[in-house]
Amino acid sequence: MAETPSPAAQGRHPARRKKIILSIIGILIAIPVIAVVIILTFDWNRARPWINAKVSDAIDRPFAIRGNLQVEWVRPAKTMAPAERSWRDHIPWPHLIANDVHVGNPAGLPVNDMASVRQFSFSLNPFGLLHRTIGIPLLRFDGPRVDLLRTDATHNNWTFKRNEQPSRWNLDLERVVLTEGVVHVKDAVTKADVTALVHTLDNNPRYGVGWTLDGTYNGAKVTGGGKAGAVLSLKQQSTPYPVQADMRSGKTRIAVEGTVTRPSKLAAIDLKLTLAGASMDQLYYFTGVVLPTTGAFSTSGRLTGTLGEEQSRWVYDGFKGKVGSSDIGGRLEYVTGKPRPKLSGNVRSQQLVFTDLAPLIGADSNAAKKERNADTLQPSGKVLPVEEFKTERWNKLDADVRYSADRIIRDTAFPISKLSTHLKMENAVLNLEPLEFAMAGGTVRSNIRLDGRGREGPKAIKAQAKVTARKIEIKKLFPKIEQLQATVGSINGDANLTAQGNSVASLLAGSNGELKTLINQGQVSKMLLEMMGLNVGNIIVTKLFGDKQVQLNCMATDFAVINGIARTRSFVVDTAEAIITVEGAINLADEQMDLRINPQTKALRLFSLRSPLYVRGPFSNPDVSVDKGVLAMKAGGAIALAAAAPLAALIPLINTGPGENSDCGRLLAQAREKPSAPPPGKTQRR
Numbered sequence: 314m315a316e317t318p319s320p321a322a323q324g325r326h327p328a329r330r331k332k333i334i335l336s337i338i339g340i341l342i343a344i345p346v347i348a349v350v351i352i353l354t355f356d357w358n359r360a361r362p363w364i365n366a367k368v369s370d371a372i373d374r375p376f377a378i379r380g381n382l383q384v385e386w387v388r389p390a391k392t393m394a395p396a397e398r399s400w401r402d403h404i405p406w407p408h409l410i411a412n413d414v415h416v417g418n419p420a421g422l423p424v425n426d427m428a429s430v431r432q433f434s435f436s437l438n439p440f441g442l443l444h445r446t447i448g449i450p451l452l453r454f455d456g457p458r459v460d461l462l463r464t465d466a467t468h469n470n471w472t473f474k475r476n477e478q479p480s481r482w483n484l485d486l487e488r489v490v491l492t493e494g495v496v497h498v499k500d501a502v503t504k505a506d507v508t509a510l511v512h513t514l515d516n517n518p519r520y521g522v523g524w525t526l527d528g529t530y531n532g533a534k535v536t537g538g539g540k541a542g543a544v545l546s547l548k549q550q551s552t553p554y555p556v557q558a559d560m561r562s563g564k565t566r567i568a569v570e571g572t573v574t575r576p577s578k579l580a581a582i583d584l585k586l587t588l589a590g591a592s593m594d595q596l597y598y599f600t601g602v603v604l605p606t607t608g609a610f611s612t613s614g615r616l617t618g619t620l621g622e623e624q625s626r627w628v629y630d631g632f633k634g635k636v637g638s639s640d641i642g643g644r645l646e647y648v649t650g651k652p653r654p655k656l657s658g659n660v661r662s663q664q665l666v667f668t669d670l671a672p673l674i675g676a677d678s679n680a681a682k683k684e685r686n687a688d689t690l691q692p693s694g695k696v697l698p699v700e701e702f703k704t705e706r707w708n709k710l711d712a713d714v715r716y717s718a719d720r721i722i723r724d725t726a727f728p729i730s731k732l733s734t735h736l737k738m739e740n741a742v743l744n745l746e747p748l749e750f751a752m753a754g755g756t757v758r759s760n761i762r763l764d765g766r767g768r769e770g771p772k773a774i775k776a777q778a779k780v781t782a783r784k785i786e787i788k789k790l791f792p793k794i795e796q797l798q799a800t801v802g803s804i805n806g807d808a809n810l811t812a813q814g815n816s817v818a819s820l821l822a823g824s825n826g827e828l829k830t831l832i833n834q835g836q837v838s839k840m841l842l843e844m845m846g847l848n849v850g851n852i853i854v855t856k857l858f859g860d861k862q863v864q865l866n867c868m869a870t871d872f873a874v875i876n877g878i879a880r881t882r883s884f885v886v887d888t889a890e891a892i893i894t895v896e897g898a899i900n901l902a903d904e905q906m907d908l909r910i911n912p913q914t915k916a917l918r919l920f921s922l923r924s925p926l927y928v929r930g931p932f933s934n935p936d937v938s939v940d941k942g943v944l945a946m947k948a949g950g951a952i953a954l955a956a957a958a959p960l961a962a963l964i965p966l967i968n969t970g971p972g973e974n975s976d977c978g979r980l981l982a983q984a985r986e987k988p989s990a991p992p993p994g995k996t997q998r999r
Contacts, residue, residue, distance in 0.1 A: 357382045373474045374419045374427070380412025387436060406436040406450065418470045422462060427470045430494075431456030450487050457494035457511075464501050490543065491522055498528075503598055505530045514540065519555050526560060531598050533563030556584070563686070564609070565590035567599060569616070586616040586629065592672065592685035593636075594703065602647060602656060603710040606672045606703075608637035608681060625649045629658075637669035645714070653740075657713040665718035667729060674817050675700025696904055696932040697818035704765035704773050704815065707741035728753040741765040755784035755803060773815040782806040782830070806830035810874060822877040822902035832868040870895075877902040897928075904932040 361378050368376040387408035416428040432455040437448065463469040496509040507528030514523045521543020528535045539558030553572035560567050571584035589611035590596065593604040614632025619625065626648050633642040645658035671677040672685065675698035679690045682700070689700045717733040731751035737744045743763040750757045757780065764775040785804040810826035813819075871883040877900065884895035897908035910926040930936040 357384055372416070374470075375415070375417030377415050377417075378411045378413070379415060380432075382409075382411050384409050408434060408436045410434040418462065421468060422464065422470055425462075426458075426460060427462070428457065428459045430454050430458070448487075451490065452488070453490045453492075454494065455492045457491065459494075459496045461496070461498045461500075463499070466502055496524075503531055505535075507535050513543070520557070530562045533565075535560065535562045537561055553581075553583075562599075563591070563595075564684075565595050565599070567596075571616075582616065582618045582620075582627075584616045585613070586632075587611075587613045588634075595686070597706060601709070602654075603706045603712075606675070606685070608669055608672050608677065609684065610634060610636040610641075612641065623650070638666040639669045639718075640664055653709065653711050655711040655713070658715075660714060660716045662716075662718040663720065665721050665732065667721050667723040674698050676817070694931060694933050695818070697821055697901070699816050699818045701815045702763075702765070702774065704741065707738065707743065707765040710738065711740070712736060712738040752782075752785060754786040755782065757782045757785070774813065774820065776810075776812045776814070776820050778808065778810045778812075780806075780808040804830055804832050804868075824874050824877055824901065826874045828870070828872040828874065828879065830868075830870045872899075874901075881908075906930060906932065906935050 358381065361382055364382075365377050385408045386405040388403055388405050390403045411433045412431070414430045414433045415426050418425055418427050433453075434455075435449045435452045461469070461471050491511060492513055494511040496511065498505055498507045500506075505528070507526060507530060509524050509526050511522060511524045514520055517540075519542075520540035523540045524538060526535060526537040526539075537558065537560030539556070539560075541556050542554050553574050555572055557570045558568065566587070566589040568587040569584045571582070574581035574583075588596065589609075591609055593607045593610055596602065596604055612632045612634030615630050616627065617630065618627035626646070629645045629647075631642075631644065633640070635641065639662050641660060641662050643658060643660035645656060645660070648655050648657075668677075672681065675682075675687070675689075675691075682690055687700060691699060714736045715734070716736065718731060721729050721732060723729065729750050729752045732749070734745050734748040737746065741764070743765065745759065745761040748759040748761055759778060759780045761779075762777040765773060767773055767775065783805050785806075806829060808826065808828045810824045810828075812821065812824035814821075814823050868886045869883055871881070872879040873882050874880075878898050879901065880898040881896050886893040892913045894911045894913075895908055896911070897906075899906050899908070906928055908928040910928070912926075927938050928935055929938070
């Protein structure tokens with residue numbers, strides 16, 4: 314039979330168990346107490362060399378804590394506004410305080426500080442260390458200074474090496490507090506030398522930190538300032554962080570106001586964005602977005618966006634503004650990614666002033682060029698724009714943007730009323746498919762391709778242009794010429810050109826192709842024909858008894874363009890009463906014209922001084938003259954006969970014409986069989 318424990322033994326076991334339990338509890342209490350005592354009494358300055366070495370190795374640049382390093386127990390709630398506190402903020406956490414901290418530049422750059430801070434402090438959640446999480450409820454910088462430096466396109470001090478292997482530890486940073494400090498940026502690429510002074514704001518319910526900006530950017534003075542929230546919350550997704558900024562550089566202005574939610578990942582950006590400047594292309598230095606060259610502009614709209622590791626998306630929606638004297642509005646979307654970011658959207662002008670398009674091709678005045686800081690001014694006497702396209706930027710962005718103008722205002726008689734185009738750019742190849750104008754009751758439709766991939770040398774762009782003009786009404790084409798208002802008929806035309814160059818002038822100077830126009834079975838003003846033929850008697854008769862319509866059999870032009878010289882293959886106007894041919898060439902490189910106009914009448918003309926006309930000289934000031942030799946012969950003959958027999962003096966001034974109507978098709982066929990020789994003058998390229 315088994316023995317049973319004695320009453321004394323039974324009493325000893327509960328006492329032993331109680332003692333063990335109390336010992337365990339004592340140890341559990343002692344460990345954190347000892348840890349706290351060690352933390353509070355340990356001279357942490359002894360750990361500075363080890364910390365400096367480890368951090369320097371991790372960030373691949375010098376790191377040093379030069380001042381006192383200590384640890385305290387602090388309740389984060391003591392330094393927070395009541396509305397920003399949570400229950401955890403009332404629990405004391407270990408609080409590390411490092412004084413006089415410096416971070417140097419990486420190797421290859423000047424031996425200076427990239428950043429320094431008078432005091433750097435943060436609280437640490439010790440329980441997070443149990444599951445490999447570095448929990449920092451609050452990170453505070455007092456008196457920081459940051460000096461960002463870039464010496465060329467590949468060397469800067471703000472790029473840190475990335476650890477190829479993912480860390481087993483997670484960083485959980487909740488809030489950041491920033492007090493007075495300095496941020497200095499010196500960038501050799503954008504020629505920037507800008508300093509921002511940061512200061513705290515007192516008694517401001519929305520903003521806790523303000524800053525001012527001063528310096529130079531791309532050779533222009535930079536000023537500005539802004540405000541931001543006192544505490545930057547990096548964890549709470551529902552807490553919007555308020556921001557406001559207004560910066561100016563020269564005539565360029567960028568202003569934003571709104572909120573950023575979850576700033577660590579830019580989960581939600583909602584800002585009112587205002588942009589203004591001398592030209593949209595100057596925003597490239599600030600935004601990296603390639604925009605066209607324009608006149609002075611200003612826009613305002615809503616900017617929303619998200620920032621991701623592989624792709625970011627920004628939307629500028631509902632924006633409205635002005636470019637020059639034209640209104641502009643629409644929606645643009647910018648998406649980052651490989652191989653290039655992409656800009657897409659729809660832009661519309663309800664009212665477009667036609668001269669506001671001139672800066673797109675460098676055709677604005679020199680005064681306007683100076684306003685937008687153009688690199689090149691137009692030489693005196695040169696008509697075709699010489700300002701070069703900025704093709705070096707074309708491979709920075711792809712684009713798919715549609716633009717339309719409902720109504721076009723022009724300060725000349727040029728009869729254009731609407732515009733629409735679809736712009737596509739991919740890998741530095743720009744396509745306008747199509748570029749369409751409503752003109753003089755008809756349409757001019759172009760497909761233009763500009764290949765900017767060859768970005769070296771004077772022939773940077775390979776261009777192709779196919780243009781079709783349909784149903785262009787003659788009287789609407791020249792609304793201010795009185796003699797054409799009695800004209801009926803329309804013009805159809807086609808052009809097909811290729812070229813190489815880097816400006817409008819150089820592209821046309823090296824162009825090759827052909828240009829053709831045709832008018833069939835219309836009517837043309839008799840007065841215009843009489844004036845072209847210098848038929849003085851009939852001009853007087855027409856003036857006395859009124860103009861009338863003359864049947865137009867056809868008008869056809871055919872130019873061959875070779876190495877920038879457009880030479881007539883055929884240029885014939887055939888009516889019931891006259892035939893007019895044009896011979897010669899237009900030199901697009903030298904901007905010179907040398908054309909001969911040959912009028913021939915088909916019926917009796919009184920007092921005809923019919924003689925070839927010459928259009929010669931530069932585009933900027935062409936000269937229209939009569940063949941003085943033929944005119945002198947007719948006038949001299951009339952004077953000699955007048956001395957002998959007054960009535961006979963009329964004989965040299967009477968023209969009977971060819972005596973029969975000519976067939977337009979036959980004339981054009983003859984002209985093609987025997988190309989016209991160039992008239993006297995400078996038609997060869999220099």
